[in-house]
Each structure stands twice: as C-alpha cells, then as structure tokens.
Amino acid sequence: MPHSESSGNSKTNYRFKHLACNSCRKRKLRCNGNRPLCKTCETTGRQCDWEDTLRKTGPRRGYVKSLEARLAEVESLLENQKFTGSDQGESRPVTDDDELVAIEHDLNGTLWDSCMPDYQPFGEAAKSLTDDVMQHSTSPEQDADIPSGKNAASWELCAVGLQEPLPSQEAIGELHQVFFEKIYPGAPIINKGRYLAAMSLPATSRLRPPVCLSYAIWCLAASVSPNYNAVTEHFYHRARKYIDVDEIAGRGHGVVTLAHMQAIAYLAAYETRMLYFPRAWLSVGRAVRLCHMMNLHRLDGAGFDVKEMLPSAMDWAELEERRRVFWAVFVHDRYQSLASGWPSVIDERDIATNLPASEQEFVTGKATRPSLSLQVAMTPDGIKNLNLFAATAMIAAVVGRTLTHLHRKEIDDGSLEEPDSAFRKRHDYLDTVLLKTLEYLPPQLQIGSSLLNPSAVQLHINIQASTICLHQAAISKAKSSPGNGFDLVESSMRCLGAAETMMTILRVVDATFMTKAGPWLPFCLYLAARVFVQELSEPHPVDTNKHSESLDLLMGMLRSMKARIPYTVTLLLQLERDISFFGTSNPIGHIVVPVDDITETLEQEKMAQV
Known part of the structure; x- marks a missing residue:
C-alpha cells in the first residue's frame, strides 16, 4: 500500500497521499488512493488507472512578477493623471470643471507622430485642449516599431486595432448625447439603441461598431459642441485614417459593411459643411460604389442574381437601417450635383429600394404600413x-x-x-x-x-x-x-x-x-x-x-x-x-x-x- 511503502521518504508519501485516480479526478469523487484499485472504482465497477506524476498547476513561471510590474506601471500612469505639472514644475489637481477630462499619453512614445508625421492641425492653445480630451486607450494597433521592455503592457493592447487612446468615457457619453440631439435628426441613418448597446460590448467583440464610425460620430458632435470644437479635426482625420486602414487590410472586404457606409456618409456631410468639397465629392462617390456593391439600391426589388456582399438582414429594423443609409447617400449625391453642376452618380432607373419608414417605426423596430416606392411617392396618394x-x-x-x-x-x-x-x-x-x-x-x-x-x-x-x-x-x-x-x-x-x-x-x-x-x-x-x-x-x-x-x-x-x-x-x-x-x-x-x-x-x- 502507498502509505506503508517508503515511509522514510516524505516526498513520496506527500505525492501519493494527495494523488487520486484519473476516474475519480474526472468525476470529482472522493478517492482513498488504494492501488491498483481504489475503493470508489471497486464499488462502481469503473476502470481505475493512475498517473505517477502531478500536473503543473497555477501561473507560469515569472507571471506573477510580470503582473506586479504591469500593476506598478498602471499605478504610475494613474498617479500622473491626478496632477498635471506646469512648465515651472508646479502641479494642480484635475477637477471635473476642466473643459475636457482626460489625458492622452502615447503608449509607445512616437506612434501617432509616425502614423501622421505631417499632421499638425492645431495651434498651441488648441493642442493643449487636445492633450486634455483623450484618456486611456482601449488599445493601439499592432505595429512593428512598437518597442518592448517597459511598454510590453502596451503591446498586449495592440490586438484591438487602435493606434492612439480613445476619449474618456465621460467625453464619449457627452459626445453621443450631443450627436443624437443635434446631428441625428438631420441624418437618421443609425439605430440609436443598437449602436449604444454595441458600444458597451468589449473592445475585442466583433459586434462592436468599427472605430471609424465612432470617430465620425464624435467628429460631427464635436463640430457643434463648444467644449469639444477644437478637437473636431482630430476626430475627422482619425475617422478617415481607420476607414483607409480597413480598406487596405486583406483584400479590402473589411470596408464592405453597413457601419463603414454610415461612417463615410457622415464624413461626407462634415466635409461638405467645412468646404472640403473635393473630398466630399469623392466620399459620396465612394459611398455610392459601396451601395452598389452591397445591393442597397435594390433591397425591395427582384433582379438578376448577383453576389451578395452582406448577409441577410436579421430583422426588419436592420433592413430599414440599410434603406436609410442608401437614401441618405442618394440625397447627398443629388444635392452635391445641384451645388456643383456635375453629373450625379446614382441612376434613378436602377433603384428598387423603397423609401424609408417613419422614425417611430424605426425606433420601435415594427413596421405598421408597407413602405412606398419612389414612383408611388410622387403621386398624390403616395404624398x-x-x-x-x-x-x-x-x-x-x-x-x-x-x-x-x-x-x-x-x-x-x-x-x-x-x-x-x-x-x-x-x-x-x-x-x-x-x-x-x-x-x-x-x-x-x-x-x-x-x-x-x-x-x-x-x-x-x-x-x-x-x-x-x-x-x-x-x-x-x-x-x-x-x-x-x-x-x-x-x-x-x-x-x-x-x-x-x-x-x-x-x-x-x-x-x-x-x-x-x-x-x-x-x-x-x-x-x-x-x-x-x-x-x-x-x-x-x-x-x-x-x-x-x-x-x-x-x-x-x-x-x-x-x-x-x-x-x-x-x-x-x-x-x-x-x-x-x-x-x-x-x-x-x-x-x-x-x-x-x-x-x-x-x-x-x-x-x-x-
């Protein structure tokens, strides 16, 4: 028996005293340790087999020290956020009354500068405001130039796909509120409930909206908010950058999504307002091509079988969201042509998508009446x-x-x-x-x-x-x-x-x-x-x-x-x-x-x- 053998060897006694057979360990049953057949297996008639070596448990070697180092680094960053030093070395506590509550810190020292070395949209005053608007990053994007060592913790955050810190949660909440109060009524192409729910998902979730859409929304909100106006261009450049990043990744399928369409449509509206007319004209053309790729122009009509770039809509609300995105792009296309005199891109004869439903139906996700086609809408009964x-x-x-x-x-x-x-x-x-x-x-x-x-x-x-x-x-x-x-x-x-x-x-x-x-x-x-x-x-x-x-x-x-x-x-x-x-x-x-x-x-x- 194991208890009588090698009584002078404490290590052997310890090993066998706490060792259960594989059958009892798998079923989490009490095992008396008798070999070759324990009491439980003898009673139940199961096969009793053993392993003479213990499996390693617990964290890997050095993991605890790594966690302690990372914790010390986080504590240091939090300590630096409590006090901001002036040029003379003085410090002051950061209060809730500051215009923008956050600090942007470059996780790898020069990552943002390396991404956009020639981009300097702000003066000194606006730059100080920008330095206050951004807080902790969800994660930066993977980059071969990211150093190791003390920035190893930053490297582990790279998988999400960001290259800089996101705004603080307080700033994000305020920007979302401004957007849905002041911008959304004029461009109701996004489902507010679904978007905000998806934004609460983990950063690595595939259901979370792409960061380009978030930056486009924050850009429009900041453009009409006195508190955030100075960082509008910052958000705009980041939105365009991440659209391009998604477009050049792989074979370019990453940009063929409804969320990217919404981001491009919102950016086109901002570019039109800001007199970036060549960019706005090209952005609308880009949106039209994406509409055609995703068949948004014929959501309600039968036609020749073509390759579907989007999965089927999960419900009526998602189908309605696609309709709204298409018609928003259509409106941009027509009014930009009116302002410039240049030909429009969407041919009305190709449209087989019904007009949008009412806002109440879109919010509740339930259609109360059939949607109208464009041809019917131009008749008295349709009007x-x-x-x-x-x-x-x-x-x-x-x-x-x-x-x-x-x-x-x-x-x-x-x-x-x-x-x-x-x-x-x-x-x-x-x-x-x-x-x-x-x-x-x-x-x-x-x-x-x-x-x-x-x-x-x-x-x-x-x-x-x-x-x-x-x-x-x-x-x-x-x-x-x-x-x-x-x-x-x-x-x-x-x-x-x-x-x-x-x-x-x-x-x-x-x-x-x-x-x-x-x-x-x-x-x-x-x-x-x-x-x-x-x-x-x-x-x-x-x-x-x-x-x-x-x-x-x-x-x-x-x-x-x-x-x-x-x-x-x-x-x-x-x-x-x-x-x-x-x-x-x-x-x-x-x-x-x-x-x-x-x-x-x-x-x-x-x-x-x-």
Missing part, C-alpha cells in the same frame, strides 16, 4: 403617406430629375418650340409634383404644424429651392431658344413666389433653427438671394424696398453661418459676383456687401484651396 425622411428623399429625386432635365438632352426632346415636346412635358410633370407635394403633404408635415421641427422646416425650404431651380432652368432654355412658347413672366413669378415663401418661413421659425440646419441650407438661401438680385436688377423693379430687405436678411443669415458651415463663404463671394454682374447695366446702389466680408471671404477661399 399623403410620406414621412419626413421619405419626403426629403423624394424632393432630392425631383432635384436630380431637374438637373437631368436641364443638362441632358434626350433623343425625343424634339424642338422646344413644340408645345408638346418632351422637354415641355418633363417640365410640366416636375412642376406638378412640386405643387402636389405642398398640397397633399400629411398634416404633421404641413408648414403650419412643423415650424418647431428643424428637419421639417428644411424640407419646405428644399421644396421652394427645387421650384426655383426648375423654373430657372425653364428661363435659361427659353432665353437660349426664343419663340419656344415658354412664358418667361410666369416662370419668373414662380421663382419670386418661392423665394418670398422661403423668406416667410425663415422670419417665423425659431432662432435656434439656424444652429441646427443641415449643410444644404446655405445653398438654398443663396438661390433665394439670387432671385431677389435678379428682380432688383430689372429696369423697373416692383417692391424694391421689400426685395432689398429680404436680400439683406438673407445675406445676414449667410454671414451668421460662416463659422459653423464654412462653405458659406464661397456662396457669399458668388452672390457678390452676381450683384456685380446684374448691376453692370442696372446698378443697384442700395445693395452693398462690406469690403471686410469680401476680403475675409477671399482669404478663406484661398486657405480652403490650399
């Missing part, structure tokens, strides 16, 4: 059932058709002098759609019921701007082809009526509307201002004082938006050129743009080009 997002997308489609109607000559256009020419038919059809839209909009979207909703106000301003574009196109065609039967007076009156309606809306809306309006509001205001400039340049203008007052008000609104939407400066510059052009033969003495504004506009435009 009656439009929601805010669907109406915005439908008006953007009218804008796109107006651009095609103006710039693309169809084979069946015929002579403009023919009253039944294809050009005249398209003009009359689009004009009818705009008039019917104003007549049949649901009660909650009528202008009298929606003055407190910035997005609904923007919708009505878009409708008036679309009317101006359509009839300006008719006037242009009529002047280029005299005797074509177009009534120039009627089209001019329709343009003037749309501009005056826009002014009526702007005079009664809440003042906060200007701070919440989307990036295309300045362009709509410019279209109205241009109509008043043309009216005032007539040989015998009517209501001169009224039009002059409206023009001054519009120019004041545009100047007030320069800081928040920098591309407004180019519209002011173009408006001054319009005033000079129309005033060459018919001077408008009472319309004066301050020289300081023009000088500032020119300087900002030069900086934008650089």
Whole structure:
C-alpha cells in the first residue's frame, strides 16, 4: 500500500497521499488512493488507472512578477493623471470643471507622430485642449516599431486595432448625447439603441461598431459642441485614417459593411459643411460604389442574381437601417450635383429600394404600413403617406430629375418650340409634383404644424429651392431658344413666389433653427438671394424696398453661418459676383456687401484651396 511503502521518504508519501485516480479526478469523487484499485472504482465497477506524476498547476513561471510590474506601471500612469505639472514644475489637481477630462499619453512614445508625421492641425492653445480630451486607450494597433521592455503592457493592447487612446468615457457619453440631439435628426441613418448597446460590448467583440464610425460620430458632435470644437479635426482625420486602414487590410472586404457606409456618409456631410468639397465629392462617390456593391439600391426589388456582399438582414429594423443609409447617400449625391453642376452618380432607373419608414417605426423596430416606392411617392396618394425622411428623399429625386432635365438632352426632346415636346412635358410633370407635394403633404408635415421641427422646416425650404431651380432652368432654355412658347413672366413669378415663401418661413421659425440646419441650407438661401438680385436688377423693379430687405436678411443669415458651415463663404463671394454682374447695366446702389466680408471671404477661399 502507498502509505506503508517508503515511509522514510516524505516526498513520496506527500505525492501519493494527495494523488487520486484519473476516474475519480474526472468525476470529482472522493478517492482513498488504494492501488491498483481504489475503493470508489471497486464499488462502481469503473476502470481505475493512475498517473505517477502531478500536473503543473497555477501561473507560469515569472507571471506573477510580470503582473506586479504591469500593476506598478498602471499605478504610475494613474498617479500622473491626478496632477498635471506646469512648465515651472508646479502641479494642480484635475477637477471635473476642466473643459475636457482626460489625458492622452502615447503608449509607445512616437506612434501617432509616425502614423501622421505631417499632421499638425492645431495651434498651441488648441493642442493643449487636445492633450486634455483623450484618456486611456482601449488599445493601439499592432505595429512593428512598437518597442518592448517597459511598454510590453502596451503591446498586449495592440490586438484591438487602435493606434492612439480613445476619449474618456465621460467625453464619449457627452459626445453621443450631443450627436443624437443635434446631428441625428438631420441624418437618421443609425439605430440609436443598437449602436449604444454595441458600444458597451468589449473592445475585442466583433459586434462592436468599427472605430471609424465612432470617430465620425464624435467628429460631427464635436463640430457643434463648444467644449469639444477644437478637437473636431482630430476626430475627422482619425475617422478617415481607420476607414483607409480597413480598406487596405486583406483584400479590402473589411470596408464592405453597413457601419463603414454610415461612417463615410457622415464624413461626407462634415466635409461638405467645412468646404472640403473635393473630398466630399469623392466620399459620396465612394459611398455610392459601396451601395452598389452591397445591393442597397435594390433591397425591395427582384433582379438578376448577383453576389451578395452582406448577409441577410436579421430583422426588419436592420433592413430599414440599410434603406436609410442608401437614401441618405442618394440625397447627398443629388444635392452635391445641384451645388456643383456635375453629373450625379446614382441612376434613378436602377433603384428598387423603397423609401424609408417613419422614425417611430424605426425606433420601435415594427413596421405598421408597407413602405412606398419612389414612383408611388410622387403621386398624390403616395404624398399623403410620406414621412419626413421619405419626403426629403423624394424632393432630392425631383432635384436630380431637374438637373437631368436641364443638362441632358434626350433623343425625343424634339424642338422646344413644340408645345408638346418632351422637354415641355418633363417640365410640366416636375412642376406638378412640386405643387402636389405642398398640397397633399400629411398634416404633421404641413408648414403650419412643423415650424418647431428643424428637419421639417428644411424640407419646405428644399421644396421652394427645387421650384426655383426648375423654373430657372425653364428661363435659361427659353432665353437660349426664343419663340419656344415658354412664358418667361410666369416662370419668373414662380421663382419670386418661392423665394418670398422661403423668406416667410425663415422670419417665423425659431432662432435656434439656424444652429441646427443641415449643410444644404446655405445653398438654398443663396438661390433665394439670387432671385431677389435678379428682380432688383430689372429696369423697373416692383417692391424694391421689400426685395432689398429680404436680400439683406438673407445675406445676414449667410454671414451668421460662416463659422459653423464654412462653405458659406464661397456662396457669399458668388452672390457678390452676381450683384456685380446684374448691376453692370442696372446698378443697384442700395445693395452693398462690406469690403471686410469680401476680403475675409477671399482669404478663406484661398486657405480652403490650399
């Protein structure tokens, strides 16, 4: 028996005293240690086999010391965060009243500089604010240049895919709150509940949103937040960087996700506002191509079998989110073409995706009525059932058709002098759609019921701007082809009526509307201002004082938006050129743009080009 053998050898007694047979150890049963057959196996009739060597348990050699070293390093970092030293070596406690609560520390010393060595977007004051906004990193990205030794703990954080610390949880929470209060209503393409729930998952979870989407959201939120405005460009560059990182990884499939589409769409909106127009134009083109790759343009239509790049939607809410992303890209595509005069990318004839459902249905995840196709939405019965997002997308489609109607000559256009020419038919059809839209909009979207909703106000301003574009196109065609039967007076009156309606809306809306309006509001205001400039340049203008007052008000609104939407400066510059052009033969003495504004506009435009 083991207890009687080698009684003088304590090690042998200790080893066999605590050794159980494999069968008892596996079943966690008491074993008396008798060999070759223990009492439990004898009773149960199981095979009793043994191992003469103990398996090693506990942490590997040196692991405890490694943990102690890492703990000391973390304690040192936390100690450094409690006090920030000044240049003279003085220290002060960091309080909750600091503008941004966090400290960005480079986990490998030079990782950020090596990633973007030429990127220095801030001055000293803004840089100090940036140094305060970022706190502990979830992890940096793997990099061959990361040193070992005392930064070994940082190396273990590399697997998540970040190259710098993320903002503190307090900053992230505040930025999310600002985004969903001020940005989301104008771009409702992300499911708030699912996004916030996924953000609470571990950083290594595949269900967590990609960091490029988070940075895009924080960028837009910071751009309208006084506390975080100085780090807006920081977030913007990081969002673009991580989109590129995902695109060049592997064979590029990492960027073919709905979250990356949302990130690119949000960045395109920011780039448009900030006068990064070439980037915005390319970002929208990139988003359109991704839409086509993921078949977002035909979610509700049967077609030829093609390779599916996305898995099937798990539920209706996810399908609706895909619809919303597509229509947001569609709206960007149409309005950027309107502002630039360049051809749009999405061909309306390829669209087989229904318009978005209502916001209430999207939030609850339950559809109460079938969604509408774009063709049905342009009929009176369809207009009656439009929601805010669907109406915005439908008006953007009218804008796109107006651009095609103006710039693309169809084979069946015929002579403009023919009253039944294809050009005249398209003009009359689009004009009818705009008039019917104003007549049949649901009660909650009528202008009298929606003055407190910035997005609904923007919708009505878009409708008036679309009317101006359509009839300006008719006037242009009529002047280029005299005797074509177009009534120039009627089209001019329709343009003037749309501009005056826009002014009526702007005079009664809440003042906060200007701070919440989307990036295309300045362009709509410019279209109205241009109509008043043309009216005032007539040989015998009517209501001169009224039009002059409206023009001054519009120019004041545009100047007030320069800081928040920098591309407004180019519209002011173009408006001054319009005033000079129309005033060459018919001077408008009472319309004066301050020289300081023009000088500032020119300087900002030069900086934008650089």
